[in-house]
Amino acid sequence: MEFIDLKAQQNLIREKIEDNIKKVLDHGKYIMGPEVFELEEKLSNYVGIKHAISCSSGTDALLMSLMAYDIGPGDYVITTPFTFISTAEVVALLGAKPVFIDIDENTYNISPQKIREFLNNPVDPANGKEINHKNIKGIIAVDIFGLPADYEKINNIAKEYNMFVIEDAAQSFGAEFKGRKACSLSDIGCTSFFPSKPLGCYGDGGMIFTDNDDLAEILRSIRVHGKGKDKYDNIRPGINGRLDTIQAAILLAKFEIFPEEIEKRQEVAQRYSEALSEKFYLQEIPEGYKSARALYSIRPKKNNRGYYLNLLKENNIPSAIYYPKPLHLQKAFAYLGYRQGYLVVSEECSENIFSIPFCPYIDKTVQYHVLRCLLNDKSL
Numbered sequence: 001m002e003f004i005d006l007k008a009q010q011n012l013i014r015e016k017i018e019d020n021i022k023k024v025l026d027h028g029k030y031i032m033g034p035e036v037f038e039l040e041e042k043l044s045n046y047v048g049i050k051h052a053i054s055c056s057s058g059t060d061a062l063l064m065s066l067m068a069y070d071i072g073p074g075d076y077v078i079t080t081p082f083t084f085i086s087t088a089e090v091v092a093l094l095g096a097k098p099v100f101i102d103i104d105e106n107t108y109n110i111s112p113q114k115i116r117e118f119l120n121n122p123v124d125p126a127n128g129k130e131i132n133h134k135n136i137k138g139i140i141a142v143d144i145f146g147l148p149a150d151y152e153k154i155n156n157i158a159k160e161y162n163m164f165v166i167e168d169a170a171q172s173f174g175a176e177f178k179g180r181k182a183c184s185l186s187d188i189g190c191t192s193f194f195p196s197k198p199l200g201c202y203g204d205g206g207m208i209f210t211d212n213d214d215l216a217e218i219l220r221s222i223r224v225h226g227k228g229k230d231k232y233d234n235i236r237p238g239i240n241g242r243l244d245t246i247q248a249a250i251l252l253a254k255f256e257i258f259p260e261e262i263e264k265r266q267e268v269a270q271r272y273s274e275a276l277s278e279k280f281y282l283q284e285i286p287e288g289y290k291s292a293r294a295l296y297s298i299r300p301k302k303n304n305r306g307y308y309l310n311l312l313k314e315n316n317i318p319s320a321i322y323y324p325k326p327l328h329l330q331k332a333f334a335y336l337g338y339r340q341g342y343l344v345v346s347e348e349c350s351e352n353i354f355s356i357p358f359c360p361y362i363d364k365t366v367q368y369h370v371l372r373c374l375l376n377d378k379s380l
Protein backbone atom coordinates (compact mmCIF):
# COMPACT_ATOMS: atom_id res chain seq x y z
CA MET A 1 0.00 0.00 0.00
CA GLU A 2 1.24 3.51 -0.82
CA PHE A 3 0.71 6.60 1.33
CA ILE A 4 -0.09 8.52 -1.88
CA ASP A 5 -0.48 6.25 -4.89
CA LEU A 6 0.91 8.25 -7.83
CA LYS A 7 1.18 5.16 -10.04
CA ALA A 8 -2.62 4.70 -10.27
CA GLN A 9 -2.97 8.08 -11.95
CA GLN A 10 0.02 7.47 -14.19
CA ASN A 11 -1.39 4.16 -15.40
CA LEU A 12 -4.55 6.00 -16.51
CA ILE A 13 -2.83 8.71 -18.58
CA ARG A 14 0.63 7.29 -19.28
CA GLU A 15 0.17 7.47 -23.05
CA LYS A 16 -0.85 11.15 -22.97
CA ILE A 17 2.10 11.97 -20.70
CA GLU A 18 4.54 10.18 -23.01
CA ASP A 19 3.03 11.92 -26.06
CA ASN A 20 3.42 15.31 -24.42
CA ILE A 21 7.03 14.61 -23.39
CA LYS A 22 7.80 13.38 -26.91
CA LYS A 23 6.50 16.65 -28.38
CA VAL A 24 8.97 18.57 -26.21
CA LEU A 25 11.82 16.28 -27.28
CA ASP A 26 10.82 16.93 -30.91
CA HIS A 27 10.66 20.74 -30.73
CA GLY A 28 13.59 21.00 -28.27
CA LYS A 29 12.46 24.22 -26.54
CA TYR A 30 13.32 22.94 -23.09
CA ILE A 31 13.33 26.38 -21.48
CA MET A 32 10.14 28.48 -21.74
CA GLY A 33 8.77 26.32 -24.56
CA PRO A 34 5.17 26.64 -25.81
CA GLU A 35 3.81 24.19 -23.19
CA VAL A 36 4.82 26.62 -20.42
CA PHE A 37 2.63 29.38 -21.88
CA GLU A 38 -0.22 26.98 -22.69
CA LEU A 39 -0.23 25.78 -19.08
CA GLU A 40 -0.18 29.35 -17.74
CA GLU A 41 -3.17 30.24 -19.90
CA LYS A 42 -5.15 27.13 -18.93
CA LEU A 43 -4.50 27.53 -15.21
CA SER A 44 -5.20 31.27 -15.21
CA ASN A 45 -8.61 30.49 -16.77
CA TYR A 46 -9.25 27.70 -14.29
CA VAL A 47 -8.39 29.85 -11.26
CA GLY A 48 -10.11 32.92 -12.73
CA ILE A 49 -7.11 35.21 -12.29
CA LYS A 50 -5.54 37.42 -14.95
CA HIS A 51 -1.87 36.47 -14.57
CA ALA A 52 -0.46 32.98 -14.02
CA ILE A 53 3.33 32.99 -13.74
CA SER A 54 4.85 29.52 -13.71
CA CYS A 55 8.01 28.99 -11.71
CA SER A 56 10.50 26.47 -10.39
CA SER A 57 8.75 25.41 -7.15
CA GLY A 58 6.20 26.38 -4.54
CA THR A 59 9.04 27.69 -2.40
CA ASP A 60 10.28 29.94 -5.22
CA ALA A 61 6.71 31.11 -5.85
CA LEU A 62 6.63 32.40 -2.26
CA LEU A 63 10.17 33.79 -2.43
CA MET A 64 9.52 35.63 -5.69
CA SER A 65 6.27 37.07 -4.30
CA LEU A 66 8.05 38.48 -1.25
CA MET A 67 10.81 39.83 -3.50
CA ALA A 68 8.14 41.54 -5.62
CA TYR A 69 6.96 43.30 -2.45
CA ASP A 70 10.58 44.28 -1.68
CA ILE A 71 10.65 42.47 1.65
CA GLY A 72 13.98 42.71 3.46
CA PRO A 73 15.76 43.43 6.76
CA GLY A 74 13.61 45.29 9.29
CA ASP A 75 10.37 43.91 7.89
CA TYR A 76 7.99 41.49 9.61
CA VAL A 77 5.65 39.04 7.86
CA ILE A 78 2.84 37.30 9.74
CA THR A 79 2.34 33.59 9.13
CA THR A 80 1.34 30.26 10.69
CA PRO A 81 3.71 27.88 12.48
CA PHE A 82 1.63 24.86 11.42
CA THR A 83 3.00 24.44 7.91
CA PHE A 84 5.95 23.23 5.87
CA ILE A 85 9.20 25.13 6.48
CA SER A 86 9.09 26.92 3.09
CA THR A 87 6.32 29.27 4.16
CA ALA A 88 8.46 31.03 6.76
CA GLU A 89 11.89 30.13 5.41
CA VAL A 90 11.48 32.52 2.48
CA VAL A 91 10.79 35.42 4.86
CA ALA A 92 13.99 34.66 6.79
CA LEU A 93 16.01 34.19 3.58
CA LEU A 94 15.26 37.79 2.65
CA GLY A 95 16.45 39.00 6.05
CA ALA A 96 12.94 39.77 7.35
CA LYS A 97 11.34 38.19 10.44
CA PRO A 98 8.43 35.78 10.39
CA VAL A 99 5.82 36.47 13.07
CA PHE A 100 4.11 33.22 14.04
CA ILE A 101 0.43 33.40 14.93
CA ASP A 102 -1.42 30.38 16.28
CA ILE A 103 -4.00 28.38 14.34
CA ASP A 104 -7.69 27.74 14.75
CA GLU A 105 -8.21 24.46 16.61
CA ASN A 106 -10.83 23.18 14.18
CA THR A 107 -9.53 24.17 10.75
CA TYR A 108 -5.78 24.20 11.61
CA ASN A 109 -5.45 27.39 9.55
CA ILE A 110 -4.12 30.69 10.90
CA SER A 111 -6.61 32.30 13.27
CA PRO A 112 -7.75 35.78 12.08
CA GLN A 113 -8.77 36.60 15.65
CA LYS A 114 -5.24 35.88 16.88
CA ILE A 115 -3.76 37.99 14.05
CA ARG A 116 -5.90 40.85 15.30
CA GLU A 117 -4.84 40.29 18.91
CA PHE A 118 -1.18 40.44 17.84
CA LEU A 119 -1.74 43.62 15.82
CA ASN A 120 -3.39 45.28 18.83
CA ASN A 121 -0.13 44.85 20.73
CA PRO A 122 2.67 43.87 18.33
CA VAL A 123 5.71 42.74 20.29
CA ASP A 124 8.86 41.07 18.97
CA PRO A 125 9.39 37.92 21.10
CA ALA A 126 13.16 38.12 20.56
CA ASN A 127 13.55 41.38 22.53
CA GLY A 128 10.13 42.20 24.00
CA LYS A 129 10.08 45.49 22.08
CA GLU A 130 7.00 46.90 20.41
CA ILE A 131 7.05 46.53 16.62
CA ASN A 132 6.20 49.59 14.56
CA HIS A 133 3.10 48.83 12.48
CA LYS A 134 4.68 50.21 9.34
CA ASN A 135 7.28 47.40 9.49
CA ILE A 136 4.62 44.64 9.50
CA LYS A 137 4.33 44.33 5.76
CA GLY A 138 2.04 41.39 5.11
CA ILE A 139 0.47 38.05 5.89
CA ILE A 140 1.21 34.66 4.34
CA ALA A 141 -1.78 32.44 5.08
CA VAL A 142 -1.55 28.72 4.33
CA ASP A 143 -4.40 26.52 3.07
CA ILE A 144 -3.43 23.57 5.22
CA PHE A 145 -4.16 20.05 3.95
CA GLY A 146 -6.05 21.70 1.04
CA LEU A 147 -8.51 23.83 3.04
CA PRO A 148 -8.41 27.57 2.26
CA ALA A 149 -7.83 29.88 5.22
CA ASP A 150 -10.45 32.47 6.16
CA TYR A 151 -9.52 35.05 3.52
CA GLU A 152 -12.58 37.22 4.10
CA LYS A 153 -11.39 38.09 7.59
CA ILE A 154 -7.67 37.99 6.75
CA ASN A 155 -8.03 40.35 3.76
CA ASN A 156 -10.09 42.79 5.85
CA ILE A 157 -7.47 42.92 8.59
CA ALA A 158 -4.72 43.38 5.99
CA LYS A 159 -6.61 46.26 4.37
CA GLU A 160 -7.04 48.00 7.71
CA TYR A 161 -3.29 47.82 8.39
CA ASN A 162 -2.16 48.39 4.80
CA MET A 163 -0.58 44.95 4.45
CA PHE A 164 -0.43 42.51 1.54
CA VAL A 165 -1.82 38.97 1.72
CA ILE A 166 -0.16 36.01 0.03
CA GLU A 167 -2.07 32.74 -0.17
CA ASP A 168 0.22 29.74 0.24
CA ALA A 169 -1.94 27.37 -1.80
CA ALA A 170 0.78 24.73 -2.20
CA GLN A 171 -1.66 22.14 -0.87
CA SER A 172 -4.93 23.60 -2.08
CA PHE A 173 -4.91 23.90 -5.86
CA GLY A 174 -8.49 23.04 -6.90
CA ALA A 175 -10.02 24.08 -3.55
CA GLU A 176 -12.75 26.72 -3.30
CA PHE A 177 -13.96 29.40 -0.94
CA LYS A 178 -17.45 30.77 -1.63
CA GLY A 179 -17.26 29.72 -5.27
CA ARG A 180 -13.82 31.24 -5.84
CA LYS A 181 -10.84 29.02 -6.52
CA ALA A 182 -7.79 28.70 -4.27
CA CYS A 183 -4.94 30.90 -5.59
CA SER A 184 -7.47 33.68 -6.28
CA LEU A 185 -8.33 34.51 -2.68
CA SER A 186 -5.87 37.33 -1.90
CA ASP A 187 -3.33 39.64 -3.57
CA ILE A 188 -1.10 36.78 -4.71
CA GLY A 189 -1.70 33.02 -4.77
CA CYS A 190 1.24 30.59 -4.81
CA THR A 191 0.98 26.90 -5.54
CA SER A 192 3.34 23.93 -5.80
CA PHE A 193 3.47 21.15 -8.37
CA PHE A 194 5.59 18.87 -6.16
CA PRO A 195 4.67 15.31 -7.24
CA SER A 196 2.42 14.54 -4.27
CA LYS A 197 0.44 17.78 -4.44
CA PRO A 198 -3.15 17.76 -5.81
CA LEU A 199 -1.79 18.84 -9.21
CA GLY A 200 1.75 17.48 -9.26
CA CYS A 201 4.42 17.16 -11.93
CA TYR A 202 7.36 14.73 -12.04
CA GLY A 203 9.90 17.06 -10.50
CA ASP A 204 9.71 20.52 -8.97
CA GLY A 205 7.39 23.24 -10.16
CA GLY A 206 5.07 26.01 -9.02
CA MET A 207 2.87 28.87 -10.11
CA ILE A 208 2.01 32.39 -8.96
CA PHE A 209 -1.38 33.99 -9.62
CA THR A 210 -2.27 37.66 -9.43
CA ASP A 211 -4.68 40.17 -10.95
CA ASN A 212 -2.19 42.99 -10.37
CA ASP A 213 -0.46 43.97 -13.67
CA ASP A 214 2.48 45.70 -11.97
CA LEU A 215 3.21 42.77 -9.66
CA ALA A 216 2.94 40.35 -12.60
CA GLU A 217 5.51 42.31 -14.58
CA ILE A 218 7.90 42.36 -11.61
CA LEU A 219 7.38 38.62 -10.99
CA ARG A 220 8.14 37.78 -14.64
CA SER A 221 11.30 39.83 -14.37
CA ILE A 222 12.39 38.21 -11.07
CA ARG A 223 11.79 34.78 -12.62
CA VAL A 224 14.57 35.39 -15.14
CA HIS A 225 17.36 37.03 -13.09
CA GLY A 226 15.59 40.38 -12.89
CA LYS A 227 15.49 40.88 -16.64
CA GLY A 228 14.33 44.14 -18.20
CA LYS A 229 13.66 44.46 -21.90
CA ASP A 230 15.66 41.32 -22.62
CA LYS A 231 17.74 38.64 -20.94
CA TYR A 232 20.94 40.70 -20.72
CA ASP A 233 19.23 43.84 -19.48
CA ASN A 234 19.02 43.28 -15.72
CA ILE A 235 17.04 45.81 -13.75
CA ARG A 236 16.71 44.13 -10.32
CA PRO A 237 18.11 41.12 -8.48
CA GLY A 238 16.20 38.02 -9.47
CA ILE A 239 16.56 34.25 -9.55
CA ASN A 240 16.54 31.37 -12.02
CA GLY A 241 12.89 30.65 -11.29
CA ARG A 242 11.52 29.13 -14.49
CA LEU A 243 9.36 26.02 -14.85
CA ASP A 244 10.90 23.40 -17.19
CA THR A 245 9.00 22.82 -20.44
CA ILE A 246 8.92 19.05 -19.81
CA GLN A 247 7.22 19.59 -16.46
CA ALA A 248 4.68 21.91 -18.09
CA ALA A 249 3.99 19.21 -20.70
CA ILE A 250 3.39 16.64 -17.95
CA LEU A 251 1.13 19.05 -16.09
CA LEU A 252 -0.94 19.66 -19.25
CA ALA A 253 -1.65 15.93 -19.45
CA LYS A 254 -2.51 15.74 -15.78
CA PHE A 255 -4.67 18.85 -15.81
CA GLU A 256 -7.11 17.20 -18.24
CA ILE A 257 -8.31 14.88 -15.49
CA PHE A 258 -7.68 17.23 -12.58
CA PRO A 259 -11.24 18.59 -11.99
CA GLU A 260 -12.53 15.01 -11.95
CA GLU A 261 -9.83 14.06 -9.45
CA ILE A 262 -10.85 16.89 -7.12
CA GLU A 263 -14.37 15.41 -7.04
CA LYS A 264 -12.99 11.92 -6.41
CA ARG A 265 -10.97 13.32 -3.50
CA GLN A 266 -14.24 14.57 -1.95
CA GLU A 267 -15.78 11.08 -2.16
CA VAL A 268 -12.74 9.37 -0.63
CA ALA A 269 -12.60 11.97 2.17
CA GLN A 270 -16.33 11.60 2.81
CA ARG A 271 -15.95 7.83 3.30
CA TYR A 272 -13.14 8.34 5.80
CA SER A 273 -14.97 11.14 7.63
CA GLU A 274 -18.20 9.22 8.10
CA ALA A 275 -16.37 6.30 9.69
CA LEU A 276 -13.78 8.18 11.75
CA SER A 277 -15.63 11.10 13.34
CA GLU A 278 -16.50 9.26 16.52
CA LYS A 279 -12.98 8.33 17.59
CA PHE A 280 -11.02 11.14 15.93
CA TYR A 281 -11.15 14.89 15.59
CA LEU A 282 -11.36 15.69 11.87
CA GLN A 283 -10.32 18.91 10.16
CA GLU A 284 -13.47 21.04 10.03
CA ILE A 285 -14.47 22.10 6.51
CA PRO A 286 -16.71 25.11 7.26
CA GLU A 287 -19.73 25.94 5.10
CA GLY A 288 -18.81 27.64 1.84
CA TYR A 289 -15.45 25.86 1.62
CA LYS A 290 -14.31 23.01 -0.56
CA SER A 291 -10.97 21.43 0.35
CA ALA A 292 -8.60 20.08 -2.29
CA ARG A 293 -8.00 17.24 0.18
CA ALA A 294 -4.27 17.07 -0.38
CA LEU A 295 -3.85 15.09 2.85
CA TYR A 296 -6.26 13.37 5.18
CA SER A 297 -5.20 14.10 8.77
CA ILE A 298 -6.83 13.03 12.02
CA ARG A 299 -6.32 13.50 15.76
CA PRO A 300 -7.30 10.71 18.17
CA LYS A 301 -9.75 12.02 20.78
CA LYS A 302 -7.83 10.06 23.44
CA ASN A 303 -4.53 11.76 22.52
CA ASN A 304 -2.96 8.35 21.84
CA ARG A 305 -1.30 8.84 18.45
CA GLY A 306 1.50 6.38 19.28
CA TYR A 307 -1.00 3.56 19.70
CA TYR A 308 -2.50 4.19 16.25
CA LEU A 309 0.83 4.65 14.50
CA ASN A 310 1.96 1.28 15.85
CA LEU A 311 -1.29 -0.37 14.88
CA LEU A 312 -0.97 0.93 11.32
CA LYS A 313 2.65 -0.14 11.11
CA GLU A 314 1.84 -3.67 12.31
CA ASN A 315 -0.74 -3.87 9.54
CA ASN A 316 1.69 -2.56 6.89
CA ILE A 317 -0.34 0.62 6.41
CA PRO A 318 1.81 3.70 5.78
CA SER A 319 1.19 6.89 7.74
CA ALA A 320 2.89 10.26 8.10
CA ILE A 321 2.94 13.19 10.49
CA TYR A 322 2.32 16.67 9.12
CA TYR A 323 3.84 18.38 11.08
CA PRO A 324 5.76 16.84 14.00
CA LYS A 325 7.19 20.18 15.15
CA PRO A 326 5.59 23.61 14.61
CA LEU A 327 7.92 26.11 12.97
CA HIS A 328 8.27 28.39 16.00
CA LEU A 329 10.00 25.49 17.82
CA GLN A 330 12.36 24.58 14.97
CA LYS A 331 16.06 25.21 15.55
CA ALA A 332 16.18 27.24 12.33
CA PHE A 333 13.90 29.81 13.96
CA ALA A 334 15.27 29.67 17.54
CA TYR A 335 16.68 33.20 17.05
CA LEU A 336 13.15 34.54 16.80
CA GLY A 337 12.66 33.98 20.54
CA TYR A 338 9.58 31.75 20.62
CA ARG A 339 9.29 29.15 23.39
CA GLN A 340 7.30 26.00 24.03
CA GLY A 341 3.86 27.06 25.29
CA TYR A 342 3.67 30.25 23.17
CA LEU A 343 1.41 28.82 20.45
CA VAL A 344 -0.40 26.01 22.20
CA VAL A 345 -2.91 25.00 19.52
CA SER A 346 -0.16 24.38 16.97
CA GLU A 347 1.91 22.57 19.59
CA GLU A 348 -0.96 20.29 20.64
CA CYS A 349 -1.82 19.59 17.02
CA SER A 350 1.77 18.63 16.22
CA GLU A 351 1.82 16.24 19.17
CA ASN A 352 -1.32 14.37 18.23
CA ILE A 353 -2.06 14.59 14.50
CA PHE A 354 -1.25 12.03 11.79
CA SER A 355 -2.21 11.40 8.18
CA ILE A 356 -3.46 8.19 6.59
CA PRO A 357 -3.21 6.88 3.00
CA PHE A 358 -5.13 9.08 0.61
CA CYS A 359 -5.39 9.67 -3.12
CA PRO A 360 -8.27 10.04 -5.59
CA TYR A 361 -7.76 6.48 -6.81
CA ILE A 362 -7.49 4.66 -3.49
CA ASP A 363 -9.34 1.40 -3.84
CA LYS A 364 -12.43 1.07 -1.61
CA THR A 365 -11.14 -2.25 -0.26
CA VAL A 366 -7.85 -0.57 0.68
CA GLN A 367 -9.73 2.25 2.35
CA TYR A 368 -11.86 -0.21 4.34
CA HIS A 369 -8.69 -2.03 5.36
CA VAL A 370 -7.34 1.23 6.82
CA LEU A 371 -10.65 1.88 8.58
CA ARG A 372 -10.92 -1.67 9.95
CA CYS A 373 -7.47 -1.24 11.43
CA LEU A 374 -8.15 2.19 12.96
CA LEU A 375 -11.57 1.25 14.31
CA ASN A 376 -10.81 -2.35 15.17
CA ASP A 377 -14.08 -3.20 13.44
CA LYS A 378 -13.97 -6.38 11.38
CA SER A 379 -17.44 -5.79 9.93
CA LEU A 380 -16.13 -3.01 7.66
Ligand SMILES: Cc1ncc(COP(=O)(O)O)c(C=O)c1O
Nearest residue numbers: 057058059084086170192193194
Ligand atom coordinates in the same frame (compact mmCIF):
# COMPACT_ATOMS: atom_id res chain seq x y z
C1 LIG B 1 2.32 24.65 2.67
C2 LIG B 1 3.47 24.51 1.74
N1 LIG B 1 4.12 25.61 1.33
C3 LIG B 1 5.15 25.55 0.47
C4 LIG B 1 5.59 24.35 -0.03
C5 LIG B 1 6.79 24.33 -0.94
O1 LIG B 1 6.53 23.80 -2.19
P1 LIG B 1 7.74 23.16 -3.04
O2 LIG B 1 8.07 21.84 -2.43
O3 LIG B 1 7.16 23.03 -4.42
O4 LIG B 1 8.86 24.10 -3.00
C6 LIG B 1 4.94 23.17 0.34
C7 LIG B 1 5.39 21.88 -0.21
O5 LIG B 1 5.64 20.91 0.40
C8 LIG B 1 3.86 23.24 1.26
O6 LIG B 1 3.22 22.15 1.68
